[in-house]
Amino acid sequence: MTDPNGLIGPGRPAPDFALPATPDGRRTGPGDYRGRPVVLAFYPADWSPVCGDQMALYQAAMPEFERYGAAVLGISVDSIWSHRAFAESQGIGFPLLADFEPKGAVARAYGAYAPSGEADRALVVLDPKGIVAWSHVSPPDVNPGADGILDALERLCSDREVMAG
8 A cells, every 4th residue: 555656655564763963863653652643754855955844834834733532653764963953943833753873764664764865755644544545756856835734634634533433
């Protein structure tokens, strides 16, 4: 159940992991957020214009993500030190995770590792049980925005209301 690009597809259990994260290097991953939706935003590199715009957009959209109780985790193959400086300069408050060593191991597990040696610009939304609800790959030079994420979170919220009702 992967798309043509190899990205993990809906209905699959998401591989769990724990990577060093901003701000303090403490290891974290989707398992730390069980019981709530998780947005995994894989991106090629800190400091690139598109990545900066994408992560800044997600920071600005945090009130919308929080409306759904969702956690956002940014993931690239950059080091924790690069992530710290990038997050501080861009005002990013959600965790940025360093998939640095072994390089790209988590991106590879999700099918989001590019031949260039960077993470693809891929989005994966996990349901509260850690199952992939939605996934998408954008071209490296295209900011995927937040609409697809918000649509997936809305569907998750609607599904829970139907199941609870």
